[in-house]
Amino acid sequence: MIIQVKEDISNQQKDSLILEINKVGLKITEVKTQVGTYLVGIGKGEFDIRKFGHHEGIQDIHIVSDDYKLVSKKWKVKPTSIDLGNEVFIQDGEMAIMAGPCSIESETQIQEIVQHLKENDIKIMRGGVYKPRSSPYAFRGSGIEGLKLWYSIANEAGIKIISEVMQVSQIEEMYDYVDVYQVGARNTQNFNLLDELGRIDKPVMIKRGISGTIEELLQSAEYVFSGGNEKLILCERGIRTYEKASRNTLDLNAVPILKDKSHLPVVVDPSHGIGIRKFVHQMALAGVMAGADGIIYETHSCPEKAFSDGQQTLDFSQSALLTDHIRKTFALRKTFSLL
């Protein structure tokens, strides 16, 4: 059960309400976000929702039987819109394009890519400065100095930044230099990190775990939301299966399912989803038709020389073409109304 309480509810009203809910066997977690205050009731008690409806201070009350509550569409039918400022949104009904390198490498590299994005009217740049690497001997990213450099160039060009945060201590460090935090596929269930991201007021995009279920992704989003941050984006980036002809198995089924279960925007990452440069194009367009609200892909002025992920990175002419096709495909999709 989710009860959204009025902003002017008195403490006494709230306590009396909680007491009554406890009586039917539900435990209450109070959640205060940028948008509102919620009482989330967890438990198996059977009860009649009308019993609480008369209480003063209640704005809205819903039964949500899923394991995730606040991210569910069952209580919030209106899609969540993520506003990055300067008219840049990630939301249902729009097509957010995010492009950039796997790793931030150098000032020149940043400038080339920013230039490419501007020429193609792409508003959000992706890039990593902390790189999760399975081997301890691999390149681990340019760190906070790389981020600061990148931010200063991108910000001046009016480009928003999305970048991966790997641990709690980086949240504050990165705060002034990032527009969207990305939680990577290896950290989808790093619950301490999710808890802490719930305490800040910046958008967070959570990638599905390497072999994470759709439900686990929603529960991870629930962590951040219940921590106090509603600005959430979900990302399908491919899952681990027995098939080795592609790097991962892009599970586009997840797109309509996530859109059906949750009010959060859903982004598709075809670069990691297939992992082979010449097929990223088709999978991006497939993602658009599956219902994605955004596409995130890797591009670099010279993919062969990229520090990482070169095999799945588009060059600028491929990127320009893809962006054009994404927009045309999305424009067609908008003309389709479902029954």
Place this chain on the structure above:
Amino acid sequence: MIIQVKEDISNQQKDSLILEINKVGLKITEVKTQVGTYLVGIGKGEFDIRKFGHHEGIQDIHIVSDDYKLVSKKWKVKPTSIDLGNEVFIQDGEMAIMAGPCSIESETQIQEIVQHLKENDIKIMRGGVYKPRSSPYAFRGSGIEGLKLWYSIANEAGIKIISEVMQVSQIEEMYDYVDVYQVGARNTQNFNLLDELGRIDKPVMIKRGISGTIEELLQSAEYVFSGGNEKLILCERGIRTYEKASRNTLDLNAVPILKDKSHLPVVVDPSHGIGIRKFVHQMALAGVMAGADGIIYETHSCPEKAFSDGQQTLDFSQSALLTDHIRKTFALRKTFSLL
């Protein structure tokens, strides 16, 4: 190595050629299809292909290092076109739509669906008369009598038929009443069935195994081709993974990969691929954008009353809308040229 020999090669020329190939350590399988005669050389011997080029009677000669040979694009760059007659084709550059019920149930049901297909200019009807069921107590299909009835109605209406064959003895039985044989996901590695389908002159669509790899699908097609039948279609229908929010995980990555590796047309089955009616639409369109040459889906006048698979079957208005969107999406895709 694949050597296509001229149709007028003499036995003496052929024997002498085979002898010379054997000398470099390759074993030859001779394959005679509707289209041509091929000598497929298998083995690990190192050799110079030019050594054989001067032989009389050779039309074409190619090195193919994959485990599958005849279905590889490495020797046959031109896409295979499957001609069903009456201007109905399954091929690269076209969008074949195949729709129909999971099971053939009754004359009325067939007539309703045929009528729906005609109204929407859908030229191929799918349907099962032999049903593979995991429980021995479940409905096993209407059998050959159902097929004959179906064929007579469909044929009169100018509609082509695709239907699943489950065992060797059914091949002959079905022959006069089917336009395309379908090999189901549980029979993808039923090698005896594949062998026998290689001996007939009718198109065969092979579905990817329930947890089959892309390479195994190509090898299964190789079975039929090397048996003598080039009229082959590949079908992605979802694979088994840990994710249980959908019936299967539709692996659209397989589409561009199969199109890249093989000259055979590739069809996507979104009905089995996601298994939830309200999401079939998006996944079908995603399949089109991933590069499919055809879409096969389930439709029924009253999905709730279907003998099987009702939960993933579209009603006629959903089907009409989907067909329209598939065509528009494909029309857009045709305007896209890749770099």
Place this chain on the structure above:
Amino acid sequence: MIIQVKEDISNQQKDSLILEINKVGLKITEVKTQVGTYLVGIGKGEFDIRKFGHHEGIQDIHIVSDDYKLVSKKWKVKPTSIDLGNEVFIQDGEMAIMAGPCSIESETQIQEIVQHLKENDIKIMRGGVYKPRSSPYAFRGSGIEGLKLWYSIANEAGIKIISEVMQVSQIEEMYDYVDVYQVGARNTQNFNLLDELGRIDKPVMIKRGISGTIEELLQSAEYVFSGGNEKLILCERGIRTYEKASRNTLDLNAVPILKDKSHLPVVVDPSHGIGIRKFVHQMALAGVMAGADGIIYETHSCPEKAFSDGQQTLDFSQSALLTDHIRKTFALRKTFSLL
């Protein structure tokens, strides 16, 4: 619901019983095996089992809610014993060892292995004469002639034979030369084959599918049982997962689960289960401790020269040592009583 009827039930008594069961919404399948006659009721009707108990001609009546019925332990608590004659059994409380080559190759090979089995008191020899191969160009086995030769040598030595049957037409062909039919992992859901194996009176060992679930394995056994053949053995041989360090992932969890759900004996195949010769030993012993009633493994006088599966085949000294350890491990296990 399963009703075992008395052998002397009259047709009138049976018809009247079936009629009454139909009334509560169950459909009856009559199953007659080597052992008894059963009425299997399928359907979702709610009813009181005592309603039928008074009927004449009933021996036993049980509610079984699983998707598999006749192979369930819920109605038949006593473990099934498979009697191969000459005091050779596959059953709970015994440890059946089955060893032999992947492929039957030659008279000399058969004689060497038979000799090895006799020296180590191994009573059952495995071997393939029809080989399912993913490539059409690979060795496909020595066929029925190989089987006849093998049988004559093994039979004279008092060794029983288990060999894979790949298609319906082979059942009769093999009948006189085989003691146990094996259904391979690619045919676990070849329902026509299972149907036909239900019509014969010889034991059948069904291997779990390449990515088959435990429930599907039980349902496949249900096919054979409901066809009329109770002589069934289940085999865990590894499943397909994302892990590529081993050929398959031997799922030993399946052993206690299958033993708990079904009255059928369970055999473990460590050779295919891990696919690496030097680890077969440990996995066989692990299988014993997991509760297996038998172990089937590959051995050859010279694994390096085996026609197939050499990489996972034990030589004779490894085989002798393993057999000794299996017996010692099983002897210890027999001293363990669970709570």
Place this chain on the structure above:
Amino acid sequence: MIIQVKEDISNQQKDSLILEINKVGLKITEVKTQVGTYLVGIGKGEFDIRKFGHHEGIQDIHIVSDDYKLVSKKWKVKPTSIDLGNEVFIQDGEMAIMAGPCSIESETQIQEIVQHLKENDIKIMRGGVYKPRSSPYAFRGSGIEGLKLWYSIANEAGIKIISEVMQVSQIEEMYDYVDVYQVGARNTQNFNLLDELGRIDKPVMIKRGISGTIEELLQSAEYVFSGGNEKLILCERGIRTYEKASRNTLDLNAVPILKDKSHLPVVVDPSHGIGIRKFVHQMALAGVMAGADGIIYETHSCPEKAFSDGQQTLDFSQSALLTDHIRKTFALRKTFSLL
């Protein structure tokens, strides 16, 4: 390449050695642990190892071509022994038993379990005070206060403690109250956590990721080792597959493979590996026969009342019996010598 240098190597000798190695295209990471100092060379350069052998200050030099180096058996053939003090070891040739509750709950609970362990001569107690939970509303553990209480009781009784660390900030907090840190399956690739655990001098047991490969587990261990901590234990605890009849698929294949590839001890967790109480016993014994150096399982005075994981937790009589059988099985295994 791994070069173990002598403890008395001079800086000049070391610099000159590194310079020479760099020349052949390898990048050097210097690793200093409790045991020794290593120069790990990473790169693809071809070279003759004898080129460096003459250098002063070198103790040992090895080519290791795997992606993991320091944890490989290729340079350190002797198995690593983890010494917890008071004659408690986790090492090859011994059978370490670790038992305890999923969650530390109360003083009474701790005392009951400690008493049970003492009665059965079990030297290591497992238990969680920080619980990773997929839902933010679930019980998250008793925290550092729970750990302190537990440690004081266990320490007095001479029982060692293993407990999960979930984030960097907990490492120091827990340091004085834990004998072995456990890295859970959701943190196997939490690289920052691994880095930090490399900086301390306490044993670390790393669980395989929820869908982690064997190679990734070894690479995660490499992180800790290359950070400076050699005291490492690996743990197989089941992987995620399509099979849902068990909580996870216990991959016992991993045991002999890990023992073959690495010098680190390997522990099996049958409780999480199958997740069903009545089958934990068999899977523990299977783990012993697969070659495990230790078994970790869950026990509680009253599993039905456990705060978490009750469905897979043994009661004390089951635990006592299992411990007895583990020891007898291990005693038998020790009499087996492999070829």
